[in-house]
Amino acid sequence: MDFKTFLQAGNSRRAMLKGMGVAAVGFSLTGALAGCGEKEAKKLANGEEAKLNFYNWDTYIGETTLEDYKDSSGVDVNMTLFASNDELFAKLRAGNQGYDVIVPSNDFVERMAAADMLMPLDQAQIPNFKNVAKDYQDVPYDPARKYSMPYTWLALGIGYRKSKVNGVPDSWKVLFDSDEYKGRIAVLSEAGDMFRLYGKYMGKSVNGLTDDDLKAIEAMMIKQKPNIKSFHEDNGQDLLLKGEVDLVLEYNGDIAQAMVEDSDIGFIIPKEGGQLNSDNLCIPKGAPHPKNAHAFINYLLDAEAGKKITETILYPTPNDAAKALMPDAYKNNTVIFPPADVLAKCEYAKFNPELQPKYEEAFTRVRAA
Known part of the structure; x- marks a missing residue:
């Protein structure tokens, strides 16, 4: 299968987002927890409400990733979009308005960490870190991955x-x-x-x-x-x-x-x-759902979840386990x-x-x- 055939077997990012009714300012996936009553859906076993606020780039998530995550965790993900790192930084610099997971690029991870805007990660809650390629496990802009997990490189x-x-x-x-x-x-x-x-x-x-x-x-x-x-x-x-x-x-x-x-x-x-550049998953200081945030980041680093994201967004993945599941048409593409x-x-x-x-x-x- 060549690269074009591989991709045309699925939807483009723009078609996917259009089908989901995504507006320019973002979208949300909400609703009652499947199989549970309203009262049960309010709290998870970790004591947090079943919600997560994700601040992401446009067209930068798998076609079914958020729905799949809700099905597996019971957590409703509200995703809103930013257009540049400058916008992301300015928004968070003014105070966290309720975001749990953000996606800054490498130099902005360094900048936000220096400004005390990021929460140190508990890697014990992110066991799928083992799926990350060694070159991305310890990086100059975030030694030992204290504040970030890799999402893509570009x-x-x-x-x-x-x-x-x-x-x-x-x-x-x-x-x-x-x-x-x-x-x-x-x-x-x-x-x-x-x-x-x-x-x-x-x-x-x-x-x-x-x-x-x-x-x-x-x-x-x-x-x-x-x-x-x-x-x-x-x-x-x-x-x-x-x-x-x-x-x-x-x-x-x-x-x-x-x-x-x-x-x-x-x-x-x-x-x-x-x-x-390398885009990264971080938890900003003041995140209202830090345990959910760790769990969501861990999910995004899962091999199968990472594969579905990569199939949609077509960026180079630093997730070795996900890359291994991708066809040669992706792995050998010289644009990617x-x-x-x-x-x-x-x-x-x-x-x-x-x-x-x-x-x-x-x-x-x-x-x-």
Whole structure:
């Protein structure tokens, strides 16, 4: 079975979400506990009410994951969506509004931990941690996985409509420093990622930018802004599919999905290299249901549950047990798992407490220009 056949055997993420009646602001799965009366459904054996509030990225969960979890645990999951790490951080920085599990990227795990916004995990309550690949069990941004569990890893690159571009757009230049595709480009709305990728285009490390670099990048962004149609809110693949843009800065998993729906779409990590991210499962300080949160994270790390998530979202999984259940069409796909020589030119971003506010301030000026 080839990759396209494998995927077309199931629903796309957009079709799945549409079928579930998902609104842009999120959705909830609620109702009485199956087989129990109302009074019995209010409390679980752990003493917590049978609820969990999940703050997640759009189109980033398995087709039946939340329903399956409710069937197995009796817990109703209310999932709401955020569009960027900046939005997630700002929302939680103002105080936990009732979230139990959140999904920040690697540099924001580091940032939120430093700001005392995350609850240390009790790994005894997460036995499925054993399913995680060794490379993801102890990571620089969260040594010994004190605050996070890995959910996916991902690579930023360029999604493009083959029939609308001149050859393969293999340089960040087409997005960052050219009017060749004026009005047909969408880029990210997240400040740090944008500045770091401009740095890559300039031949810098994503973790090696200086104040002078930031000034130069800000000027480049303002110059390029008339050529940008939108700074997208985690929906770049949809803009590409709808024909609203022809090139988009987006994650490999999102474009892998779009490629199944439209054979005219391609993906490339530019020759200058790119940025790798890892999205993670965390429990924010003040979570109202911490025991449920641990149990939910453990469930997401289950091999079969992880397989169903991966089949839907099409991101590289750090869950070895789940990956082992996936077909070769997934494991050998070079969009989802870029070749070693391509990955060698990519880097994970580190949280820089000095530069992060500068990224945000400069990007605000760019957006307002």
